Amino acid sequence: xxxxxxxxxIEYPSRHDERWRYAPHDLxxxxxxxxxxxxxxxxxxxxxxxxxxxxxxxIVIVNGVVDELCSNLTALPDGLRLSTLADASTDPAVPVxxxxxxxxxxxxxxxxxxxxxxxxxxxxxxxxxxxQLDAPIHIVDVAIPDETTNTSCSGVVIHLGTGSSATIIETxxxxxxxxxxxxxxTTITLDDHSTLEHIVLQDMPSTQVHLGRVEVIQQAGSTLxxxxxxxxxxxxxxxxxxxxxxxxxxxxxxxxYHGAGEQTLDQQITVIHTARDCTSRQSYRGVLDDESxxxxxxxxxxxxxxxxxxxxQHNDNLLLSNRAEANTQPRLEILADDVACKHGxxxxxxxxxxxYYLRTRGIPAADAxxxxxxxxxxxxxxxxxxxxxRTWIRGRLGSADA
Amino acid sequence: xxxxxxxxxxxxxxxxxxxxxxxxxxxxxxxIMGPNGSGKSTFxxxxxxxxxxxxxxxATLNEVDLLDMEPEARAAAGVFVGFQYPVEIPGVNHMYxxxxxxxxxxxxxxxxxxxxxxxxxxxxxxxxxxxxxxxFLHRAVNSGFSGGEKxxxxxxxxxxxxxxxxVLDETDSGLDIDALRIVAxxxxxxxxPERSMIVIxxxxxxxxxxxxDFVHVLVDGRIVKSGDxxxxxxxxxxxxxxxxxxxxDAPDRPLSGAAT
Numbered sequence: 001x002x003x004x005x006x007x008x009x010i011e012y013p014s015r016h017d018e019r020w021r022y023a024p025h026d027l028x029x030x031x032x033x034x035x036x037x038x039x040x041x042x043x044x045x046x047x048x049x050x051x052x053x054x055x056x057x058x059i060v061i062v063n064g065v066v067d068e069l070c071s072n073l074t075a076l077p078d079g080l081r082l083s084t085l086a087d088a089s090t091d092p093a094v095p096v097x098x099x100x101x102x103x104x105x106x107x108x109x110x111x112x113x114x115x116x117x118x119x120x121x122x123x124x125x126x127x128x129x130x131x132q133l134d135a136p137i138h139i140v141d142v143a144i145p146d147e148t149t150n151t152s153c154s155g156v157v158i159h160l161g162t163g164s165s166a167t168i169i170e171t172x173x174x175x176x177x178x179x180x181x182x183x184x185x186t187t188i189t190l191d192d193h194s195t196l197e198h199i200v201l202q203d204m205p206s207t208q209v210h211l212g213r214v215e216v217i218q219q220a221g222s223t224l225x226x227x228x229x230x231x232x233x234x235x236x237x238x239x240x241x242x243x244x245x246x247x248x249x250x251x252x253x254x255x256x257y258h259g260a261g262e263q264t265l266d267q268q269i270t271v272i273h274t275a276r277d278c279t280s281r282q283s284y285r286g287v288l289d290d291e292s293x294x295x296x297x298x299x300x301x302x303x304x305x306x307x308x309x310x311x312x313q314h315n316d317n318l319l320l321s322n323r324a325e326a327n328t329q330p331r332l333e334i335l336a337d338d339v340a341c342k343h344g345x346x347x348x349x350x351x352x353x354x355x356y357y358l359r360t361r362g363i364p365a366a367d368a369x370x371x372x373x374x375x376x377x378x379x380x381x382x383x384x385x386x387x388x389x390r391t392w393i394r395g396r397l398g399s400a401d402a
Numbered sequence: 403x404x405x406x407x408x409x410x411x412x413x414x415x416x417x418x419x420x421x422x423x424x425x426x427x428x429x430x431x432x433x434i435m436g437p438n439g440s441g442k443s444t445f446x447x448x449x450x451x452x453x454x455x456x457x458x459x460x461a462t463l464n465e466v467d468l469l470d471m472e473p474e475a476r477a478a479a480g481v482f483v484g485f486q487y488p489v490e491i492p493g494v495n496h497m498y499x500x501x502x503x504x505x506x507x508x509x510x511x512x513x514x515x516x517x518x519x520x521x522x523x524x525x526x527x528x529x530x531x532x533x534x535x536x537x538f539l540h541r542a543v544n545s546g547f548s549g550g551e552k553x554x555x556x557x558x559x560x561x562x563x564x565x566x567x568x569v570l571d572e573t574d575s576g577l578d579i580d581a582l583r584i585v586a587x588x589x590x591x592x593x594x595p596e597r598s599m600i601v602i603x604x605x606x607x608x609x610x611x612x613x614x615d616f617v618h619v620l621v622d623g624r625i626v627k628s629g630d631x632x633x634x635x636x637x638x639x640x641x642x643x644x645x646x647x648x649x650x651d652a653p654d655r656p657l658s659g660a661a662t
Contacts, residue, residue, distance in 0.1 A: 352453075357489040360450045361499075361559065362477030362507035371502070375493025375542075 012110050019268050020109075022295045022327055024235050027209055031181060033114045034149035036064030036121060043070050044175045047142055050203065051171060052392035056135035057082050059123040062142045062175070064152040066121055079131030079164070081124070085155050088124035096124060096157055111211050115185045119153035122184075125168060127194075129161035136167040136386055143173075143208065145180025151209070156186040160194035160222075167197040169389060172212060174204040174232070181209030181233070188214065190222035192246060197225045199389060203232035203396060206261055213239045220246030220275070227380065228255035229393055230265045239268035244278035244306075254283040256380035258397060259292030259324070270299035273306035273336070282313040285380055287373055288324035299331035300343070306336040313343040318376050320350065320369075370398060403428045403598045404567050409459035410623075411441070411448045418444045420623035421459065426567070429595040433609055433634060434602045436620035437642045442602045443486055445620070446571040450483040451476050463567055477503075478510035480566030484556035484573050491543040499543045500525060500562050507563065528561035532588045550581035557588040568592070569600045574608035586611030606638035621645045 013020035013028070043062055059082065060070035066084040076082055081094070088094045123139045143152040160166060172182060181204065190196055204210045210233040216224060230236045242251050257265035271280040286294035296315040317326035328345040350372050358368035377397060384390045404426040411419040418441045426432050436442050448457060451473035461468045468476050491499070504524070505515040516524065525539060532554040544552050553573050560568050570589065574582055589612050593599065601612055609617070609631060617634045619627040619642070626645050627633065 351489070351491075353489045354491050356450075356452055356473060357485065357491070358499075358503075359473035360477055360481075360483055360485075361503035361563065362474050362510065363503055364474045364506060364510075365472065367502070367506065368474075371494055371499075372491070375491065378493045 018329070019239075019297060022264055022266060022293060023237065024264060027235060030179065031151040031183075031209060032149055033118055033151055033153065033183070035118055036152065037146070037149070043067060043142060044144070047173055047175050050173055051140055052138070052169070052201065052388045054136055054138045054169065054386070054388050057137045058140065059084070059138070060140045060142065061122055061154045063144055063146075063149075064119060064121055064154045066123070077131075077133055077135065079128035080133055080137070080166075081126040081128075082137060083124050085122040085124045085157060086120060088157070089120070094124070094126070111183050112185060112213060115153045115155065115183050115213070117153075119155040119183070119185060122155035123157070125156070125158045125166070127160045127164040127166045129163060129191075131161070131164045131166075133164070133166040136169050136389075138169050138171065140171045140173065141182055141184055142175050143180060143182035143204070144175035145178040145208070150178070150180030151183055152181075153183045154185075156184065158186065158188040158196070158198075160188075160190050160196055162191040163193045164191075165195040167199075167386065169199045169201065169386070171201045172204060172210055174208045177205050177207050179207055181211065183211045184213065186212075186214045188216040188224070190216070190218045190224060190249075192219045193221040194219075195223040197385075198227075199384070199386075200226075200228040200230075200238060201389070201392065202228070202230050202236050202238060204236065205232065206234050206263065208233050209235045211237050214241070216240070216242040216251070218242065218244050218246060218249040218251060218278075221248045222246065223249070224251045224253075226251070226253045227384070228267070229380070229396075230255060230257040230267065231396060233265075234262065235264050235266065237266040237268065240270070242271045242280070244271065244273050244280065245275055247275045248277050249275065250279045252281045252283075254281075254380055256285050256287070256377050257294050258287045258377065259294060260289040261292060262290070263292040264295065265292070266295040266297075268295075268297050270301060270331075271311065272301045272303065273309045273311065274303045275306060277308040278306065279310045280312070282315075283379075284315045285377060286315070286317040286326055287320065287377055288317065288326055289320040291321070291323045293324065294326045296326075296328045296345070297331070298329070298343075300333070300341060301331075302334040302336045302339050302341070304335045307338045309336060309339045309341070311339070311341045315345040316376075317345075317347040318350065318373065319347060320373070373397075403430075403464060404600075405460075405462050407460045409445070409448060409457070409461055411444050411455045411457050413455060415456075418455075418623055419448060422620070422624055424618065424625060426598045426600060428598060429593070430615045431593065431599045431601060431612065433612075433614035433617045433631075434600060434620050434625075435604065435606075435617060435634060435637055437646060440620045441623040442620055443571050444623075446483050446486075446569045446600075446602060449476070449481060449567075449569055474506065475510070477563070477565075478507045482560050482563050482565030482568045484553075484560060484568065484570040486572040486575060488544045488547075488552040488556055490545045490547070492545045494543045496541055496543050497521075497525060497539040500539075500559065503559070504562055524562060528558045531561050531591055532558045533584050534558060549576040550578065553577055553585055554581065554588070557585055557592075561588065561592060564597075566596065567598050567600070569602070571602045572604065573601070574603055574605060582608065583611065606634040609634045619645050
């Protein structure tokens with residue numbers, strides 16, 4: 001493994017670290033990192049078919065470098081700056097650093113450090129004050145492992161100006177069946193009264209690892225709706241650290257993880273309330289088949305002074321096999337007054353009565369099972385406003401006709 | 403049409419059906435009455451193919467053996483069971499469920515599937531039959547339905563599926579008089595020379611609306627008495643006392659008050 005070029009040495013995560021407890025440490029040890037190698041127009045054909053068909057601004061990142069031939073950065077709407085992170089970082093007029101590295105108390109780990117070192121390119125999205133963007137912005141990250149560096153690093157920096165709104169979709173894919181993966185970091189800054197809909201679609205090959213991290217800081221009256229679909233990879237990790245720093249900010253985090261085979265799908269969610277009267281919701285559903293494992297480690301951290309906080313967390317799991325497992329852990333720390341905080345978790349199996357009922361109506365067992373699984377998952381899918389994304393997810397879950 | 407010979411069913415070694423014999427001809431309506439725990443619902447589920455029973459004996463529909471089939475294959479063969487406790491299925495759209503059910507049996511029979519638009523007409527007719535409002539189709543299956551709506555929904559499903567054999571398990575329980583009338587008129591409208599029905603009930607009341615061709619008394623997993631609709635009237639007056647605790651191994655002993 002390449003040496004990490006940081007000032008202070010950062011330890012590889014240990015099994016005793018609760019946030020990495022269910023990770024496949026042997027696989028993590030086999031990931032190799034290095035500076036990105038330039039690639040243009042190398043996007044393998046089959047990948048194209050896997051990308052949701054959104055028509056609008058598009059940035060495609062291949063092995064940590066933006067592939068401008070595959071991207072669509074022309075005819076951008078007024079008030080949207082969309083560029084490569086590399087370009088934005090060298091433009092003195094763009095304060096990228098101000099939107100990076102914000103103090104969200106997100107605990108540093110070795111992969112974040114590696115991302116800081118090698119994830120020098122990616123996407124930069126800046127929406128000007130008061131702009132309401134209709135067309136969704138699509139950021140596609142593709143990892144194609146090669147022999148020297150099997151894991152790509154990329155960054156996405158998002159800033160929404162005061163009163164603006166946007167929809168951003170991040171799709172993470174892998175371009176070969178070789179072992180490797182991707183390590184992505186998204187930092188989001190939402191100024192006062194801005195609204196972001198942020199969707200992550202993770203569908204890496206089952207030979208690869210995805211380490212995805214999203215850090216958010218929200219100012220007064222801002223709204224985040226973040227949804228994640230953690231579907232692919234042998235180990236798919238999506239970590240969200242959301243800091244509600246301005247009064248009256250609202251955040252709604254939801255997600256679906258759907259595992260089979262030997263997948264481990266890991267959600268590490270922390271919402272930190274430091275301002276008054278903020279609302280947070282976490283709602284994650286897991287469907288786990290075969291020998292797959294799901295992890296939900298969800299934190300609500302209400303700091304002193306965050307009075308009037310209203311926070312809820314729900315995690316529901318459906319086990320389709322007696323070898324599948326769901327690990328759910330709520331972490332609540334409340335150090336403020338006048339706080340409403342609820343959490344609940346369930347782990348269950350398919351309702352045998354419902355299966356029987358459907359089958360007596362002539363619906364074959366496999367179809368009945370799919371119908372019930374999709375009904376369970378539907379909560380996370382149905383209210384997505386973008387047809388192409390909804391269609392993509394349903395297609396991926398085998399419920400295209402539902 | 404339906405021929406049941408010496409049907410036995412037990413759960414974990416506890417016998418529930420102890421040798422049930424029944425012949426139901428095409429177009430006939432048979433009522434099965436009996437006290438709690440006599441095996442009425444077990445009989446319905448043994449025909450439908452519920453897991454968890456040890457089954458013996460034979461049950462054939464038009465000479466096709468039902469007992470080795472999966473529940474969905476029995477549905478394709480024409481069996482429909484109206485549940486005493488219809489199952490709530492949150493998240494499954496009712497219209498989608500009905501069309502999937504109908505198209506599943508059509509596919510199993512090698513028939514062409516029905517498209518969404520044509521199905522709407524099928525569904526509308528079935529809804530009219532049980533006086534259901536349009537919004538009903540857009541809700542989740544039985545989810546949040548009242549007791550009466552659930553039972554009407556069973557009849558609606560029967561109307562969509564057009565089975566050869568309908569087994570209605572206590573479809574009248576929990577219904578007020580208006581809902582009972584709607585359910586009964588739905589059932590009557592679906593009577594046909596090609597369709598047989600078994601109506602399982604506790605009460606004679608339903609049989610005032612659905613006049614059966616035959617009435618059977620089920621006690622301790624066997625049919626101990628069969629007759630015409632007047633047997634139901636007798637049961638209404640005298641209860642099952644004549645049949646319960648009766649020594650079933652000595653059938654020659656006269657039943658007091660029973661028609662012989």
